[in-house]
Amino acid sequence: MGVIRINNLKFHTFNGVFPEERKNGQQLAIDVALNYPIEEKVQHDDLDETISYADVNETIDKFVHTHSYKLIESLANELLKVLLKGFPTATQITIKIRKYSVPMPGIFDNVEIEVAGENRV
Template sequence: MGVIRINNLKFHTFNGVFPEERKNGQQLAIDVALHYPIEERVQHDDLDETISYADVNATIDQFVHTHSYKLIESLANEVLKKLLKTFPMATKITLKIRKYSVPMPGIFDNVEIEVSGENHE
């Protein structure tokens, strides 16, 4: 089974629990892995035989810029649902969302949420 990965898509969004997060926003980074039988389905060097990276990016971009959640867990679940519906040819999708500006004490790079879902033919 092949995998199409798009890594480190970055978006400025207005998600968060605290009012300043929702007002000022913050950068999120998103990785998406779409499991797709590339070995079987891509036979003619034709974009119609695969999943367009540009379409995946546009779908995520449109969603994160028109929806806002307190929890990035909720954002991850809803983006995953949207991708599974929009790209039914993907057998499985894994989505990671990283949030860098987390208002909590400590030294760390980011907080990351990972969700996965499957399409059943």
């Protein structure tokens, strides 16, 4: 099974629990992986035989810029639903979301959540 990945899409968003997060915003990074039988489906060097990662990127960008949640878990779950519906030829989709400016004590790079779902044929 092939995998189409887009890594480290970055967005300035207004997701978060605390008022300062929702007012000032923060950077999120998103990775998406779409399982797709590339080996079987792509035979003629034709975009119609695959999933356009430009379309995936556009779908994510539009969703992230028009939705705001307290939890990045909610953002991930809702985005997953949109991608599964929008790209039904993907057998599975996995999304990772990293949040960098997390208002909690400690030394760390980011927090990350991951969700995955399958399209049933």
